[in-house]
Amino acid sequence: MAQAFTIISARFPRDLSATDDTSGGPEGADFALAGSEVAWNEAGLPSRNRTIRTWIALWPDRDAGRQFLNRRVENIPLLTQAEEWWSGLLLPYQSHGDLNWHPDGKAVSVFHDLGPRPKSSRPVFVLTTLGIGNPGEGMIAFGKGTRAVRQAFSDLPSVILEQQLLPDDQRLDAPTLSLWENEGAVISAAYRSEPHRSAMKVADHPDLARGSFTRMTLLWAEGSWEGVDLREKGAVGG
Numbered sequence: 001m002a003q004a005f006t007i008i009s010a011r012f013p014r015d016l017s018a019t020d021d022t023s024g025g026p027e028g029a030d031f032a033l034a035g036s037e038v039a040w041n042e043a044g045l046p047s048r049n050r051t052i053r054t055w056i057a058l059w060p061d062r063d064a065g066r067q068f069l070n071r072r073v074e075n076i077p078l079l080t081q082a083e084e085w086w087s088g089l090l091l092p093y094q095s096h097g098d099l100n101w102h103p104d105g106k107a108v109s110v111f112h113d114l115g116p117r118p119k120s121s122r123p124v125f126v127l128t129t130l131g132i133g134n135p136g137e138g139m140i141a142f143g144k145g146t147r148a149v150r151q152a153f154s155d156l157p158s159v160i161l162e163q164q165l166l167p168d169d170q171r172l173d174a175p176t177l178s179l180w181e182n183e184g185a186v187i188s189a190a191y192r193s194e195p196h197r198s199a200m201k202v203a204d205h206p207d208l209a210r211g212s213f214t215r216m217t218l219l220w221a222e223g224s225w226e227g228v229d230l231r232e233k234g235a236v237g238g
Helices: 062-070 077-081 137-153 183-191 196-204
Strands: 004-011 031-040 046-059 084-099 124-132 159-167 174-180 208-225
Antiparallel strands (some): 124 208
């Protein structure tokens, strides 16, 4: 049976401290991470936006993920203080590369089971990661490229939401998350358009240890982000 992702993001009216989130690791998940939104300045250096927090978990199957989402406030009490939030259940259908989401530093293939490709008209969620082997020129180049890509994506009507997470445990690879109207829009922006096409070349820098991309079907979603109701985008079902 295919594994499933859950993603929960929340915006808060204040900067969160390291002790505000008492949720801990979700029981039964294959792996999980949490962290704050990241922004990249013109010099290519990151900073945390501590008003936005995201929780990601990979589950053995969609039923386990749905059960977690049904108890999300019980599992993450901090959500009661959020001024905006969204949550989603996602089914990976295409994946390539390795990532390190283990504190022991062991990079692994992302998934062992994948679901079916969605219909061409369905929204597609994309998770990408990049591992920094040496925090030098490669990280700076990645930061500058990411900043340009995020600015460009923010102007595309096909991008429903876009986020980037800096994990609490900085030994773990940081993911970028984006939800698109359909897979065609993803392919056009990632492989046929600037600045993303050039930004992908950064992955060849020796400072960068590994990378991955995963495309997922958004089986179910609720809540809103930046005023966009995800249910109104047809991202409901499964």
